[in-house]
Amino acid sequence: MDPPAGTTLDDITLDELRLAARNHALPLEALRYPVTPVGLHYLLIHYDIPAVDPGAWRLELRGSLERPLSLSLDDLRERETVTMAVTLECAGNGRARLEPRPLSQPWLTEAVGNAEWTGTPLAPLLAEAGLRDDAVEVVFTGADRGIEGGIEQLYERSLPVAEALGPDALLAYAVNGRPLPPQHGAPLRLVIAGWYGMAHVKWLSSITAVTEPFAGYQNKVGYRLYQDADEEGVPVTRIMPRSLTIPPGIPDFFTRERFIDAGPCLLEGRAWSGWAPVERVEVSVDGGATWDYAELGEPAGERAWRGWSYAWDAPAGEHVLCSRATDGAGNVQPVEAAWNLKGFANNEVERLRVTVRP
Ligand SMILES: Nc1nc2c(c(=O)[nH]1)N[C@H]1C(S)=C(S)[C@@H](COP(=O)(O)O)O[C@H]1N2
Numbered sequence: 001m002d003p004p005a006g007t008t009l010d011d012i013t014l015d016e017l018r019l020a021a022r023n024h025a026l027p028l029e030a031l032r033y034p035v036t037p038v039g040l041h042y043l044l045i046h047y048d049i050p051a052v053d054p055g056a057w058r059l060e061l062r063g064s065l066e067r068p069l070s071l072s073l074d075d076l077r078e079r080e081t082v083t084m085a086v087t088l089e090c091a092g093n094g095r096a097r098l099e100p101r102p103l104s105q106p107w108l109t110e111a112v113g114n115a116e117w118t119g120t121p122l123a124p125l126l127a128e129a130g131l132r133d134d135a136v137e138v139v140f141t142g143a144d145r146g147i148e149g150g151i152e153q154l155y156e157r158s159l160p161v162a163e164a165l166g167p168d169a170l171l172a173y174a175v176n177g178r179p180l181p182p183q184h185g186a187p188l189r190l191v192i193a194g195w196y197g198m199a200h201v202k203w204l205s206s207i208t209a210v211t212e213p214f215a216g217y218q219n220k221v222g223y224r225l226y227q228d229a230d231e232e233g234v235p236v237t238r239i240m241p242r243s244l245t246i247p248p249g250i251p252d253f254f255t256r257e258r259f260i261d262a263g264p265c266l267l268e269g270r271a272w273s274g275w276a277p278v279e280r281v282e283v284s285v286d287g288g289a290t291w292d293y294a295e296l297g298e299p300a301g302e303r304a305w306r307g308w309s310y311a312w313d314a315p316a317g318e319h320v321l322c323s324r325a326t327d328g329a330g331n332v333q334p335v336e337a338a339w340n341l342k343g344f345a346n347n348e349v350e351r352l353r354v355t356v357r358p
């Protein structure tokens with residue numbers, strides 16, 4: 001049987017490789033840092049990084065507002081300041097492990113990072129602009145333009161009004177204490193803690209309150225879960241739980257398999273969920289046959305990942321290490337992912353191959 005359109009059973013293609021080279025992942029050893037150094041945070045850029053002159057740049061607030069606003073970066077910096085540690089993950093993380101493989105950015109498990117974003121909360125700005133009662137969504141438009149699904153567009157995504165007015169929405173102009181770098185959305189991006197990456201619009205140029213659900217590509221076509229190309233699909237929203245292990249020992253250069261020596265080995269990792277705090281992490285050292293509880297550390301912030309550790313007395317031989325997170329909403333990572341056409345939200349448990357040397 002042929003794989004569905006837009007997927008393949010072939011080896012990685014040159015188009016996928018080109019995307020993978022542009023959009024880098026978190027090197028897994030960087031899970032050791034509670035706050036990800038900016039250069040190690042994953043990146044996802046649909047089109048090109050746009051050229052934005054921060055001096056001339058303005059943020060326009062328009063649409064169903066009593067008082068539309070036009071603000072400079074200094075106007076935004078003078079407003080209330082908040083810093084939030086936020087674990088950000090691409091909705092396509094895990095895509096390359098699906099079969100057939102959806103053709104897009106071929107992430108394995110590493111499209112994640114946890115940064116400290118500084119900016120001004122969105123809700124007071126919308127209040128100042130006089131958001132009208134008839135607004136149902138708020139659209140965030142970036143300065144980057146490209147063609148996707150045959151449609152020329154600026155990258156833009158909407159949020160329901162309740163999310164835009166909630167405590168998780170921040171207009172960020174700094175990350176880890178420094179002005180945003182070009183690749184992360186300079187001079188201003190949306191951060192919407194708990195949501196998959198696609199909602200955190202970078203290079204923000206306007207915010208529009210709309211009275212009908214937004215029908216732009218990234219909401220209506222792009223970021224949806226489909227089984228079949230003909231169906232309406234289900235929107236991708238918040239981050240499903242995931243746990244990753246800081247790879248122990250040393251790697252093989254080419255396969256990335258790990259080598260450690262027999263004896264006590266402290267396994268450590270990080271776990272997160274956008275639905276509710278992580279409440280449990282389990283570890284398996286036999287490829288998922290048996291599970292044991294890991295010890296949980298303090299979260300790196302209310303909207304940030306949480307460290308965990310597990311004391312393993314490693315016996316010589318070949319092992320497959322797994323970990324799985326459960327959140328307070330009862331979501332648990334599956335051992336095997338449910339397939340979807342565009343390869344979103346695949347949070348199946350990681351399998352890390354380790355050779356323990358005597
Ligand atoms: N304007 C704009 N915003 C964007 C994107 C984009 O291509 N253009 N990519 C989105 C996606 S899919 C992800 S996963 C995150 C990645 O954010 P990061 O590169 O800062 O990690 O940005 C989101 N915001």
Ligand SMILES: [Mo]
Pocket residue numbers: 044089090091092197198
């Ligand atoms: Mo993404």
